[in-house]
Amino acid sequence: MKNSDITVTKLVANGLYKQALQFYSKLHSSSHTPNSFTFPILLKACSNLSYNSPSQTQILHAHLFKTGFHSHPHTSTALTASYAANSRSFPDAFKLFDEMPQPTITAFNAVLSGHSRNGTRGEAIVLFHKIGLWNLRPNSVTIASLLAARDIKNESHVQQVHCLGLKLGVEFDVYVSTSLVTGYSKCGGLISSNKVFENLQVKNVVTYNAFMSGLLQNGFPRLVFHVFKDMMMSLEQKPNMVTLVSVISACATLLNIHLGKQVHGLSMKMEACDHVMVVTSLVDMYSKCGCWGFAFDVFNESKTRNLITWNSMIAGMMMNSESERAVEVFERMIDEGVLPDPATWNSLIGGFAQKGVFVEAFKYFRKMLCAGVAPCLKIVTSLLSACADSSLLQSGKEIHGYALRICVDKDDFFATALVDMYMKCGCVSLARFVFDQFEAKPADPAFWNAMIGGYGRNGDYESAFEIYDEMLAEMVQPNGVTFVSVLSACSHSGQVERGLHVFKMIRESGLDPKPEHFGCVVDLLGRSGRLGEARDLVHELAEPPASVFYSLLGACRCYLDSNLGEEMAMKLLDMEPENPAPLVVLSNIYAALGRWREVERIRGLITDKGLDKLSAVSMIEVA
DNA sequence: ATAGGGTTAG
Numbered sequence: 160m161k162n163s164d165i166t167v168t169k170l171v172a173n174g175l176y177k178q179a180l181q182f183y184s185k186l187h188s189s190s191h192t193p194n195s196f197t198f199p200i201l202l203k204a205c206s207n208l209s210y211n212s213p214s215q216t217q218i219l220h221a222h223l224f225k226t227g228f229h230s231h232p233h234t235s236t237a238l239t240a241s242y243a244a245n246s247r248s249f250p251d252a253f254k255l256f257d258e259m260p261q262p263t264i265t266a267f268n269a270v271l272s273g274h275s276r277n278g279t280r281g282e283a284i285v286l287f288h289k290i291g292l293w294n295l296r297p298n299s300v301t302i303a304s305l306l307a308a309r310d311i312k313n314e315s316h317v318q319q320v321h322c323l324g325l326k327l328g329v330e331f332d333v334y335v336s337t338s339l340v341t342g343y344s345k346c347g348g349l350i351s352s353n354k355v356f357e358n359l360q361v362k363n364v365v366t367y368n369a370f371m372s373g374l375l376q377n378g379f380p381r382l383v384f385h386v387f388k389d390m391m392m393s394l395e396q397k398p399n400m401v402t403l404v405s406v407i408s409a410c411a412t413l414l415n416i417h418l419g420k421q422v423h424g425l426s427m428k429m430e431a432c433d434h435v436m437v438v439t440s441l442v443d444m445y446s447k448c449g450c451w452g453f454a455f456d457v458f459n460e461s462k463t464r465n466l467i468t469w470n471s472m473i474a475g476m477m478m479n480s481e482s483e484r485a486v487e488v489f490e491r492m493i494d495e496g497v498l499p500d501p502a503t504w505n506s507l508i509g510g511f512a513q514k515g516v517f518v519e520a521f522k523y524f525r526k527m528l529c530a531g532v533a534p535c536l537k538i539v540t541s542l543l544s545a546c547a548d549s550s551l552l553q554s555g556k557e558i559h560g561y562a563l564r565i566c567v568d569k570d571d572f573f574a575t576a577l578v579d580m581y582m583k584c585g586c587v588s589l590a591r592f593v594f595d596q597f598e599a600k601p602a603d604p605a606f607w608n609a610m611i612g613g614y615g616r617n618g619d620y621e622s623a624f625e626i627y628d629e630m631l632a633e634m635v636q637p638n639g640v641t642f643v644s645v646l647s648a649c650s651h652s653g654q655v656e657r658g659l660h661v662f663k664m665i666r667e668s669g670l671d672p673k674p675e676h677f678g679c680v681v682d683l684l685g686r687s688g689r690l691g692e693a694r695d696l697v698h699e700l701a702e703p704p705a706s707v708f709y710s711l712l713g714a715c716r717c718y719l720d721s722n723l724g725e726e727m728a729m730k731l732l733d734m735e736p737e738n739p740a741p742l743v744v745l746s747n748i749y750a751a752l753g754r755w756r757e758v759e760r761i762r763g764l765i766t767d768k769g770l771d772k773l774s775a776v777s778m779i780e781v782a
Numbered sequence: 783a784t785a786g787g788g789t790t791a792g
Binding site: 502 | 786
C-alpha cells in the first residue's frame with residue numbers, strides 16, 4: 160500500500176472525514192489512483208459527512224466509474240450505503256440497489272441502515288420482510304441496524320427487535336448486544352439495558368462505551384466512573400478515545416474538575432489529545448467547570464478542530480461571561496472558512512440574551528438572518544427569555560407575532576418561555592391567554608411552573624394554587640421547581656400550615672427535598688415568627704446555602720431577634736466576606752431595638768472591612 | 783458493509 164493510502168486510512172480512523180476527502184482530492188488532481196481497498200474507506204468518510212450533503216459521494220462515484228472500481232462488490236455496497244445515509248440522496252441508493260441482479264444480505268443491510276439513520280423505521284421493517292423473498296437470511300448486522308433506528312423511542316420497539324434477534328440466534332453477537340444496550344438506554348430502559356450488559360460473556364470496548372454513554376444520558380454520571388473503574392480493573396478491555404469522551408463528559412456534568420484533570424492526563428498518556436472528540440469534550444468540560452482558560456489552551460494547542468469544537472469553545476466563553484472572547488473566537492472561525500451552523504448562532508445569541516445584552520443578541524440575530532440561516536425555535540426561545548429577563552414587553556410581543564406567523568407558538572419550550580415573558584413583564588392576563596389557548600396542556604411540568612411561579616411573582620397566590628391543583632388533576636408530575644413556587648406562594652400569603660403540608664408532599668411524590676425547599680420553609684416559618692422551628696430546620700441541612708441564612712436573618716429583622724440575627728450574620732460573613740448586606744441588616748436590628756452601642760460596633764466592622772460601598776440598579780420599560 | 787462519541791431553548 161502506498162503512503163498516501165495509509166494517510167487516508169489514518170485520517171478516517173481518527174474521524175477526520177473532511178480532511179481525508181480533501182487529501183484525496185489533492186491526490187486525484189495529481190492523477191494518483193488509490194487502490195481498491197481505499198475506496199470503501201473514502202466512502203465511509205462520505206457517508207459520515209453525507210448528512211450535510213451527498214455531493215462528496217457523487218464526486219467519488221464519478222471517479223469510481225472512470226476507474227472501473229464501481230463494479231467491485233464491496234465498493235458498490237459501500238457506495239449504496241453512502242447514498243443511503245442522506246435522505247436527499249436516498250433514491251440514488253435505492254436505484255443502485257435495484258440494479259443489483261442478485262442483492263446480497265450486505266446490500267440489504269446497507270439500505271436498511273440508511274432507513275434507520277434517516278429515522279424511517281417503518282420503511283426499514285418493510286425492507287426487512289422482503290429479505291426472505293430473495294432466499295436470504297437476516298444476520299446480526301440486520302438486527303443491529305434495525306436497533307439503531309433514530310426514531311425508536313419506545314421500549315417495546317426495542318423488545319420486538321430483541322425477539323427477532325433471539326429467533327435468529329444472534330442475541331449474543333457483540334454488534335447486536337451493543338445495539339441492544341444503546342437501544343434500551345435511548346428509551347430510558349436502563350434496567351433492561353443493564354440486564355443485557357450484565358449477562359454478556361463477551362464484552363467489547365464498544366459495549367462498555369455504549370453502556371457508559373447510556374448512563375450519562377440517563378443522568379447517572381457517577382455510575383460512569385464505576386463502569387470505567389471496572390473496565391480498568393478487569394483489564395478485559397482497554398479504554399479508547401470514545402471511552403475518554405464519555406468519562407470527560409461525566410466530569411463535565413458533575414462539574415468535577417479534579418477528576419477532569421486526571422482524565423485529561425490519562426488522555427495525554429494515551430496520546431488521544433489529537434482526537435477531535437476528545438479535544439471537544441475537554442473544551443466543554445473545562446468551560447462547564449468555569450475554567451475557560453484551560454479550555455482555551457486545549458483549544459489553541461489542538462491541531463484538529465471541527466465545527467463542533469468551535470461551537471463548544473464559543474459556548475464555553477459565553478457561559479463564562481467572556482463574551483468578547485467568544486466573539487473573537489467566532490471571528491477567527493469565519494476567517495478560517497468554517498461555516499457557522501444554528502448551534503453557533505445559538506451560543507452567541509442565547510449567551511448575550513441570557514446576560515441581558517439585547518443590543519448584541521439582536522445584532523447577531525440580524526447577522527444570522529443575513530447569512531440566510533432560518534431562525535430555529537431554540538434561538539427564538541432564547542431571545543424571548545432575554546425579553547423576559549429585562550421586561551422588554553414590546554420585543555417579546557414581536558417575537559410572539561413571529562412565532563404565530565410561522566406556526567410554532569404551540570411548542571412546549573416556546574410556550575413556556577412565552578408565559579414566563581408575559582408574567583415577568585407583569586401582563587398576567589396575556590400569560591393566561593397563552594395558557595388557555597392550549598386545549599390539551601403540555602405534560603411538561605416546566606409549562607405549569609411558569610404559570611404558578613408567574614402568578615406568585617405577581618401576587619395572585621390564589622390563582623397560583625388553582626393552577627397547581629389543575630396540574631395535579633391533569634396528572635402532571637410536579638418537579639422541584641414546582642414545589643419552590645408553591646412553597647413561596649404559601650410563604651408570601653402567610654399560609655404556614657398549607658406550606659408545611661406541601662413540604663411533606665415533596666417526599667410523598669418521591670422527590671428529595673433540596674436546600675432551596677428547606678429555604679422556602681425556613682422563610683415560611685420565619686415570616687410567621689416561628690424562629691425556633693425555622694432554626695431547627697436549618698440544622699437538618701448538612702451544608703446550608705447562604706440563601707437559607709438570609710431568610711432567617713430577614714425573619715430576625717422582622718421579629719427583632721438579635722441573638723439569632725448575630726449568629727446568622729456572622730455565618731454569612733464567613734461565607735461571603737465581600738458582602739456587607741448581612742451586617743447592614745444586623746445593624747438595623749440593633750437600631751430598631753435602640754441598642755446604639757451595638758449599632759456602632761457593627762458599623763465599625765463594616766468600615767474596617769472596607770465594605771461600605773453599596774449600589775443597586777433596577778430597570779423597567781415604560782410603554 | 784453493520785455497532786459506540788462531543789456543542790445546542792423554558
